[in-house]
Amino acid sequence: MSETATDRLARMLALVPYISRRPGVAIGDLAAEFGVSAGQIADDLDLLMVCGLPGYYPDDLIDVVLDDEGGTVSIAFDAGIERPVRLSHDEAVALTVALRTLADLPGLVDRDAVFSALAKLEQAGAGAAAEVRIAAAAPAPALGLVRQSLDEARRLWIRYYTASRDTLTEREVDPIRLLVTDGHSYLEAYCHLALAVRHFRIDRIEQARLLDEPAQVPLWVDEEVPERMFHPDPAVAPVTLRLHPAARWIAEYYEVQQLGEPDEGGAIVVSIRAASDDWLVRLVLSLGGAAEIVDRPDLAAQVITRATAALAAYSDPNS
Amino acid sequence: MAKTKAERLLNLVIALLNSERYRDVSWIRDKVDGYEDAASDEAFFRMFERDKNELRDLGIPLQTSPDGAYRIPPGEFSLPELTFTPSEKAALALAGRLWETTVLAEAGSGALRKINDAGGDTEAGDPETDHPALAQATSLLQPRVRTADPAFQPIYTAVRARRLVTFDYRKDQAGTVETRKVQPWGLVSWRGRWYVVGFDEDRSAQRTFRLSRINGAVRTTGRAGAFTPPLDVDLLSVVASSSPPPVERSAVLLVRPGSGAGLRRRATVIGSGVVGDEVFERLRIPVGHLWDTARAVVGLGPDAVVESPEDLLAAVVRLLQGARGGEVA
Incomplete structure (x- = not known):
């Protein structure tokens, strides 16, 4: 078990007021709330029962009342641990840094509420930490209208730039929620063009208009934020690329799987799921020889053909 | 026992x-x-x-x-009694879930629980079912910050303890790996990437490092409280200014009608021109970083031809020659 005594102490100090406020709480619920196993909660309760005021007579000990049949628990004597301990340093950092980040998302949250919550936390001894800072997402002009469509649950018409296909499309979408992640904000919406749920980067919405139709309410929304906003076409097989040092940033930028270690020249081989063959050709072309397609000779040939054709325009004396 | x-x-x-x-x-x-x-x-x-x-x-x-x-x-x-308005609770609920992984995710949910248990309400309940507005706010907006870089945790711990760290760092994609010894002042997430700002002891200067470019393990050395971070340094603006804003200027190019949607997003059509035996549109586009613009143009292959400026034209030709192969990129 890797848990330290301090972690366990922190949990036990939190368990007592948590149970006191919820007499008869189920042990399974405690396990879920505190992110440990039910067995661990049972061990913690056993330990609480033998701790208490110096003297350690039965009346001095924390009185944990277990209902073994129902699997529930209450606390009859808390030995002075009535209230939660002040926020620890990590807790204060987690909350205040996050609040400041939210305050920087204009139009998404009530900024006054964020600042007043921060002020109350500061009064409670959890001052804002300066050691971690987050710039959440670049501002995007369409954000206000997107937010309004969510609040009013109305369908939205958008003109959207799809970078992976280098095209502009017009779509009608039913907004589901806004995700802010990895420096960008995204609209998660049911797209009537793709006939599926898609994620639209708000700064790539060129134009938006609220429609009169109500948005269809999704039957079920996944609580989790998806790992990736990019939906590779499952029909497109992954392609193997060799990235020379000048193109290794590709591996940081896109979802790739590195195959093996770098060679002596620093080149790495990766497997990438491209949105389409066209996108891959554009990418490799734009890297000017710093990336090579390993296992699709047809695409590698297209890169050379397009580069040669493009160069012809520059050697033309009239251009 | x-x-x-x-x-x-x-x-x-x-x-x-x-x-x-x-x-x-x-x-x-x-x-x-x-x-x-x-x-x-x-x-x-x-x-x-x-x-x-x-x-x-x-x-x-x-x-x-x-x-x-x-x-x-x-x-x-103990935490004093705290009473929050419904919109403050909504903000706190979002804040407590901002962190995706690491110690801060656990700390965020722990902090929310403490605040709830320290509340003035005598009845403990589920704050979300009790307040529909709160449930709506947290289901419509989900901010998230990932801290998946393996270097995040050890550096965060070192920042807290004010201890020195050493790590192997690759300054740019092509560069060699060097060992750096740093007083870590703080961590910054900027455009979706994490950076550590601090004082590089060997170079005796303030430096910014991208966590994803740290190779291998971060070693923590020396005693706790080994340094005091300066109070007057705003970490966010340090990182923001470490990539200087490009000089704004414009380029003129010929683009095949119907292609180059990405380039056209910030382009103005100023006329037309002939490429081979086809009529292309003449566009004026803003040039940010030279090589970023060059790559965007080269990706279009024969569908885009640069007319000016000279340095962009040279960069595009060089990338095209590299992609064609046989010549040095």
Whole structure:
């Protein structure tokens, strides 16, 4: 078990007021709330029962009342641990840094509420930490209208730039929620063009208009934020690329799987799921020889053909 | 049976929390369950020193009297009663879930639980089902910050403890790996990437490092409290200014009708021109970073031809020659 005594102490100090406020709480619920196993909660309760005021007579000990049949628990004597301990340093950092980040998302949250919550936390001894800072997402002009469509649950018409296909499309979408992640904000919406749920980067919405139709309410929304906003076409097989040092940033930028270690020249081989063959050709072309397609000779040939054709325009004396 | 350490710590907290007066070490050794295991005076003092530090790490206010006795004032031990408006609760609920992984995710949910349990409401309930507005706010907006870089955790810990770190760092994609020794002042997430800002001891200068470019393990060295971060440095603006804004100028190019949607997003059509035997549109586009613009143009292959400026034209030709192969890129 890797848990330290301090972690366990922190949990036990939190368990007592948590149970006191919820007499008869189920042990399974405690396990879920505190992110440990039910067995661990049972061990913690056993330990609480033998701790208490110096003297350690039965009346001095924390009185944990277990209902073994129902699997529930209450606390009859808390030995002075009535209230939660002040926020620890990590807790204060987690909350205040996050609040400041939210305050920087204009139009998404009530900024006054964020600042007043921060002020109350500061009064409670959890001052804002300066050691971690987050710039959440670049501002995007369409954000206000997107937010309004969510609040009013109305369908939205958008003109959207799809970078992976280098095209502009017009779509009608039913907004589901806004995700802010990895420096960008995204609209998660049911797209009537793709006939599926898609994620639209708000700064790539060129134009938006609220429609009169109500948005269809999704039957079920996944609580989790998806790992990736990019939906590779499952029909497109992954392609193997060799990235020379000048193109290794590709591996940081896109979802790739590195195959093996770098060679002596620093080149790495990766497997990438491209949105389409066209996108891959554009990418490799734009890297000017710093990336090579390993296992699709047809695409590698297209890169050379397009580069040669493009160069012809520059050697033309009239251009 | 030997008592577990958590048990001893909890008994120490309860004993000092319920004392009206300061308690000296001999009282603690005598009365608090768990210290009887100490084999000698020396063993007891070692044990007690460590215990004190661990309580302080948790934020438990352990006060010392001038003559070396201890107590925990209940008023400072527990979170005061906090009352939040529904919109403040909505903001807090979002904030507590911002962190995706690491120690901060756990700390965020722990903090929310404490705040809820310290609330003025006598009935403890699920704040989301009790307040529809809160449920709506948290389901419509989901901000998230990932801290998946393996270097995040050790550097965060070192920032907190103000300890030095050393790591192997690859400055740019093509560059060699060098070992850096840094006083970590703080961590910044900028455009979805994490950076550590600090003082590079070998270079005697302030530096910014991208976590994803740290190779291998981060080593923490030296004692805690080894440095004091400057108060007047705003970490976010340090990172923001480390990639200088490009000089704004414009380029003129010919683009095949219907292609280059990305380039056209910020383009103005200013006329037309002939490429081969086709009529292309003449566009004016803003040039940010030269090579970024060049790559965007080259990706279009024969569908885009640069007319000006000269340096963009040269960059595009060089990339195209590299992509065609046979010539040095």
